[in-house]
Amino acid sequence: MTTITVIRGDGIGPEIMDATLHVLDAMQLGLTYEDADAGMVALDKHGELLPQATMDSIRRNKIALKSPLTTPVGGGFSSINVELRKRFDLYANVRPAKCFPNTKSRFSSGVDLITVRENTEGAYIGEGQEVSADGETAVLTQKVTRKGSERIVRYAFELARKTGRKKVTIVHKANILKSTSGLFLKTAREVAAHYPDIECNEMIVDNTCMQLVMRPEQFDIICTTNLFGDIISDLCAGLVGGLGLAPGANIGTDVAIFEAVHGSAPDIAGKGVANPCALLLGACQMLDHLGRPEQAMRLRDAIIATLEAKDSLTPDLGGSGNTMGFAKAIATRL
Numbered sequence: 001m002t003t004i005t006v007i008r009g010d011g012i013g014p015e016i017m018d019a020t021l022h023v024l025d026a027m028q029l030g031l032t033y034e035d036a037d038a039g040m041v042a043l044d045k046h047g048e049l050l051p052q053a054t055m056d057s058i059r060r061n062k063i064a065l066k067s068p069l070t071t072p073v074g075g076g077f078s079s080i081n082v083e084l085r086k087r088f089d090l091y092a093n094v095r096p097a098k099c100f101p102n103t104k105s106r107f108s109s110g111v112d113l114i115t116v117r118e119n120t121e122g123a124y125i126g127e128g129q130e131v132s133a134d135g136e137t138a139v140l141t142q143k144v145t146r147k148g149s150e151r152i153v154r155y156a157f158e159l160a161r162k163t164g165r166k167k168v169t170i171v172h173k174a175n176i177l178k179s180t181s182g183l184f185l186k187t188a189r190e191v192a193a194h195y196p197d198i199e200c201n202e203m204i205v206d207n208t209c210m211q212l213v214m215r216p217e218q219f220d221i222i223c224t225t226n227l228f229g230d231i232i233s234d235l236c237a238g239l240v241g242g243l244g245l246a247p248g249a250n251i252g253t254d255v256a257i258f259e260a261v262h263g264s265a266p267d268i269a270g271k272g273v274a275n276p277c278a279l280l281l282g283a284c285q286m287l288d289h290l291g292r293p294e295q296a297m298r299l300r301d302a303i304i305a306t307l308e309a310k311d312s313l314t315p316d317l318g319g320s321g322n323t324m325g326f327a328k329a330i331a332t333r334l
């Protein structure tokens with residue numbers, strides 16, 4: 001019996017988690033769920049944003065399905081998500097972006113790419129942040145290691161092999177950030193040499209943004225450092241119809257946490273209109289990770305069929321449906 005730690009989160013979190021679990025229950029997967037609190041709800045209930053019991057649950061079960069968390073301004077952590085990634089060494093952030101039918105994507109088809117983002121180092125983790133006493137100067141340390149670069153690039157190539165993808169694009173800014181991005185690129189080239197069966201190309205990050213908007217079909221797997229990956233993966237979500245359709249997996253050697261890329265959406269929280277697809281697609285990634293690719297495929301197909309039929313779509317997709325109605329429409333197509 002596989003037990004999953006379920007974090008219902010803040011804002012729209014509980015609504016999309018209810019919807020997701022409704023669909024998973026309909027699949028009769030034989031999974032058990034263990035609830036654990038994190039975020040504002042945990043702060044209210046337990047006086048902590050990330051209680052020890054939640055950490056213990058994740059460590060024990062090794063798999064978590066997580067709704068978005070609100071990080072309060074002035075809280076103890078720069079971000080609970082960054083903290084989770086750090087504590088469990090979740091070094092690979094894997095974000096697929098694929099065109100689905102009847103979304104607001106400008107590209108009717110052809111976009112089917114995965115961003116593999118380094119998740120534990122670089123500028124994004126906010127190490128060494130300081131503002132001078134007079135408030136005139138701010139600094140931040142950006143650290144990249146060979147070990148960190150090597151394992152993320154290897155993950156990208158292994159993912160290519162496992163999923164039958166043909167190309168990995170290494171995205172960098174080594175022409176300007178010669179030390180950090182330079183080390184990442186140099187290490188990436190060394191790793192790529194061990195995968196002669198997978199095409200490898202290199203692209204500077206600003207050009208990548210332009211290329212993604214002009215000709216997204218050219219990309220298969222993008223592998224990059226933390227901050228670039230954060231920005232590029234949202235751009236990719238925009239290519240395929242928005243944040244409501246963008247899932248993400250945070251994967252370490254021991255633990256993996258699956259989520260939606262979007263946040264807690266306070267503007268629509270409590271209204272029951274959030275799109276549950278991103279978290280549902282995160283659950284598909286989870287099923288793949290659990291070695292249940294047929295079940296992942298079954299769920300993905302049901303989501304696609306529901307989008308195709310324009311059945312009960314939520315307002316972000318141009319419909320007038322609600323979160324649970326959409327989930328039920330998906331469940332009937334399983």
Ligand code: NAI
Pocket residue numbers: 012016067068069070071081243244259260261262263264265266267268273274275276278316
């Ligand atoms: P957001 O992603 O929550 O919202 C951005 C826009 O997208 C809003 O207009 C929202 O209504 C819409 N949106 C997001 N998810 C949607 C969904 N499933 N269906 C329909 N519309 C959706 O980003 P924002 O407003 O910058 O952040 C809000 C809070 O979320 C912040 O406290 C932030 O720290 C947190 N956050 C948490 C994340 C996580 O836990 N993984 C990731 C990003 C932000």
Ligand code: MG
Pocket residue numbers: 230231234
């Ligand atoms: Mg982001």
